[in-house]
Amino acid sequence: MKSILFFILLLFMPLLANSQQRKERRVYYVDCTYSMKQLGLWDDVRENLKRAICNVDDATTDLIVIPFSDCKTVHYPLPVYQRFATEEGKKELCDLIDNLKCDKNTQTIHNIPLQDFFKNRVDFSRVTYMFLMTDGKNESEQEKFNEGLSSWQQKYGDKHVYGFYVMLHKEAKSSTVEPIIATQSHLWKVESADININLLRFETKAVFNIRNEKYIDIPFYGNPSGLSINAQFIDCSLYKVRKSELNAGKLRVYIEPVANNGLATLPNEIEIPMSICISGENKYTFLVTNQVDVMCKNEKEYTLKVSVR
Numbered sequence: 652m653k654s655i656l657f658f659i660l661l662l663f664m665p666l667l668a669n670s671q672q673r674k675e676r677r678v679y680y681v682d683c684t685y686s687m688k689q690l691g692l693w694d695d696v697r698e699n700l701k702r703a704i705c706n707v708d709d710a711t712t713d714l715i716v717i718p719f720s721d722c723k724t725v726h727y728p729l730p731v732y733q734r735f736a737t738e739e740g741k742k743e744l745c746d747l748i749d750n751l752k753c754d755k756n757t758q759t760i761h762n763i764p765l766q767d768f769f770k771n772r773v774d775f776s777r778v779t780y781m782f783l784m785t786d787g788k789n790e791s792e793q794e795k796f797n798e799g800l801s802s803w804q805q806k807y808g809d810k811h812v813y814g815f816y817v818m819l820h821k822e823a824k825s826s827t828v829e830p831i832i833a834t835q836s837h838l839w840k841v842e843s844a845d846i847n848i849n850l851l852r853f854e855t856k857a858v859f860n861i862r863n864e865k866y867i868d869i870p871f872y873g874n875p876s877g878l879s880i881n882a883q884f885i886d887c888s889l890y891k892v893r894k895s896e897l898n899a900g901k902l903r904v905y906i907e908p909v910a911n912n913g914l915a916t917l918p919n920e921i922e923i924p925m926s927i928c929i930s931g932e933n934k935y936t937f938l939v940t941n942q943v944d945v946m947c948k949n950e951k952e953y954t955l956k957v958s959v960r
C-alpha cells in the first residue's frame with residue numbers, strides 16, 4: 652500500500668510543484684537628488700513609498716529599497732536596504748526611508764540604477780519588479796540609459812521580470828524615453844508621485860481535460876476590485892471560452908469545443924495561448940500577465956486539481 656501511495660506521489664509531484672505560488676521581489680530605486688526637495692516631492696514620495704511597502708501582504712516578498720544619485724556622492728556604490736515583508740521587516744524599511752537624505756550638488760543619472768538592476772537585482776526564481784522613481788531628466792549618460800531600456804524586452808520579455816519608470820514630476824517626462832518604453836513588453840511608465848501601484852498577476856500555465864472538466868481555475872495575485880476580466884483563446888479553431896468569472900481568488904474560465912468539433916476530432920493534447928484583458932476605472936492597476944498557456948487534453952484520465960490558497 653505504501654509503495655502505491657509513493658508511486659502516486661511521484662506521478663503528481665511535477666504538478667504539485669508547478670502549482671506553488673512563485674514568490675516576489677520588489678526593488679524600489681528612490682531619486683535622492685536635491686531637486687526632489689526643491690520641487691516639494693521629497694516628503695510625499697517617502698510617505699507613498701512607505702504605504703506601498705506596508706500594503707505588501709505576503710511576508711515572503713523580498714523588498715529592496717535603493718536610494719540613488721550620481722557617483723560623485725556617498726551614494727556610490729549604491730546602498731541597499733533589504734528586508735522580507737514581515738511586519739518587523741516592513742517597519743525597519745519604513746524607518747530607513749524616514750532617515751534618507753537628499754544630496755546637494757548632484758546629478759540625476761538614471762543609468763546608475765538601471766545597470767544596478769541588470770547586474771545585481773534580478774532573481775529569476777522570483778517574480779521581480781523594478782520601480783525607478785525619479786523627478787527629472789537625465790543629466791548624464793542619457794544614451795547609455797536609452798540603450799539599456801531598449802534591451803529590456805530582449806532581456807526580460809519572456810521572463811517574470813517587470814519594470815516601471817515612475818515619473819514623479821512633469822520634469823521627468825521625456826520625448827526619447829517614453830517611446831522606448833512603449834515598444835518594450837514588461838515595461839511601463841507611471842505618471843504619479845504615488846508608487847502604491849496595484850499589480851495584477853496570473854499563473855501562466857494551466858491544464859484542461861475536455862473529458863472530465865468544464866472549467867479551469869487560474870490563480871491570480873493582486874486586487875481585482877472594480878475591474879472586469881476577460882479571457883479568450885488566441886487564434887484557436889478547436890476550443891472556445893464560453894465565459895470567465897472571478898471566483899475566490901481565481902479566474903474561473905469555462906471551456907468547450909468549437910461547434911461541430913466532436914471529441915473524436917480533437918487532438919489528444921494541444922497547448923493554446925489564452926489572452927487576459929482587464930477594463931475598469933483604476934488607471935494605477937497594471938496587468939503584468941496578459942497571456943496564459945493552456946494545455947488542452949482529450950484523454951481518458953484522472954485529473955488532479957490543485958488549488959493554490
